[in-house]
Structure formats: C-alpha cells, structure tokens
Amino acid sequence: AFMELLGMGSKASRALSVIIISEGDEILRRNILNQMGAGVNVIISDLILDGNWADAEKILESALTGENDAAVEDAAFCMLVTDLVPKLEKRDRKKEADKIFSKIFDFYQKVCTDNPPSASCHNNLAWMAVVCRRQMEQSLAHSQKAVELEPDNPAFLDTLAEIRFQRKETAQAIELMNQCIKLAPKMEYFRKQLKRFESGDPSAERPDENGGFD
Numbered sequence: 001a002f003m004e005l006l007g008m009g010s011k012a013s014r015a016l017s018v019i020i021i022s023e024g025d026e027i028l029r030r031n032i033l034n035q036m037g038a039g040v041n042v043i044i045s046d047l048i049l050d051g052n053w054a055d056a057e058k059i060l061e062s063a064l065t066g067e068n069d070a071a072v073e074d075a076a077f078c079m080l081v082t083d084l085v086p087k088l089e090k091r092d093r094k095k096e097a098d099k100i101f102s103k104i105f106d107f108y109q110k111v112c113t114d115n116p117p118s119a120s121c122h123n124n125l126a127w128m129a130v131v132c133r134r135q136m137e138q139s140l141a142h143s144q145k146a147v148e149l150e151p152d153n154p155a156f157l158d159t160l161a162e163i164r165f166q167r168k169e170t171a172q173a174i175e176l177m178n179q180c181i182k183l184a185p186k187m188e189y190f191r192k193q194l195k196r197f198e199s200g201d202p203s204a205e206r207p208d209e210n211g212g213f214d
Contacts (some may be wrong), residue, residue, distance in 0.1 A: 041080040048084060048100065049091075062108055075120075077104050078128040085132045101132050112142065119149035119156060127159045130166055131206075139163055154180040158193065166202050173197045 019055040025135035029213035040063050047056035064077070081104045108125040115121055123146035143160040150156055161176035174197050192207035 004196075007103045041076060041083075042059065044080060045084050045087075048096065049087060053096070060103070075124040078108065080104065081128050081143065082131040097132075098134075101128075101134055105129065105135060105138075106167065109138075116145075117149065119146045122146040122149070123139065123153075123156045123159050126163065130163045133166065136163070136167065140167070146208040152183060152185070154190065157183070161197070162206075165197050168202060170197060170200055 042061065044056050044060055044063075047053075047059070081101055085097045085101055088094070088100070095137065105125070105128065108121065108128070112118070112121045112125055122142040124144060126139045126143035129135045129142075140160075140163050143156070143163050147153070147160050148154045157176050157180050161173045161180065164170075164176060165173035174194065177190060177197055178193045180187070184190060189207055189209060196204050196207065
C-alpha cells in the first residue's frame, strides 16, 4: 500500500516516506529503501527542487548510511547529482547545486578510497564531476585510474574523452573517442560525441547517453 501511495507522487506520500525512512527502525527503513530503488532519487530531487532541504537530507542520509558496499558498482547517487545539479543551476540556485554535489562527491571519494580496485567506482565519480563541471582535477585522476584498470572499456574511455574535451584538449578527446568507436562500432552515441568534439565547443549539449545502436 505504501508503494502505491508513493507512486502517486503526492506531497502526502513524500511526507510519509520522510517519516518512515528517517525515523523507522533499521529493518523497516532498509526494506522501504530497497523497494523504492531509483524512486529514492526522485523523492530527494523533488524535495530539493521544492526547497525542502531538511526532508531531502533526512532521506539522503538514510540512503547513504551503510551503502558503501553497494555504491562500489552502483551509479544511482551519481545519476541523482548529474540530473539535479543542471536543474538547480538553471534556476540560479548554484549554492544548492554545490551543496548536493559536494555531499555525494565526498561520499564517493571515500568509497573509491576504500575500494581502489573498482574501476566502476572511479569512473562514476569522474563522470559525475565532469558532467557537473566541478572538481576537474580529481575527475581526471579518477578517470585515468578507471582506464588504467580497464583500458578497453569504451564507457570509461568516453569519460576520459569528455574530461579532455572540457579541458580544451580536443585532439586527445578525439583520439580517445575514436578508440571508443573501434571498441563499440555500433554505438551511435560515440559517433555523436566525436562530431561534438570535432565542433570544438565544450559547452555544446552532450548527446543522449542512451542513444543506442544503429
């Protein structure tokens, strides 16, 4: 019944989720969070966009608590940031964008420190940072580590290419994107990225990452 109410997207259901997630016992809290899955991000995002930071932080803190192991491979919180930060910036709410970015960035920094062999973790953190155009030096370092660990992973090479492009190292970005195309020749997204890089404008909108195959 709770999940049905949550799916309605009402303020009442969001308020209920805050109470259960932030104040419920550990077993109930974890059960609800597991059932909600990506829905947690939706609620956090909606609360922040509505200016309700207090409730958003209650849910976020609960969601992050004890999630270090899952976060090694899970990009859910990075996706929250890459979706939310641009929306906040478009609303001239840069301080709030900085706040949510810093909170999740620091969380993933610790996860990466605790799990240095995880290429996915390094890549997720690097992608989040470059998309948000923050912590670019750290973004580069984590991306290079991911590629060092898995040099033939086109997704990781794409992250490094994007970082090089944002640093105006266009020739290197193009070289990396050509590697992506060789590794995944049917992926339309990589060809769109190459075209974007060749335009030479780092501010140009990125193609849809889910562009799929030809």
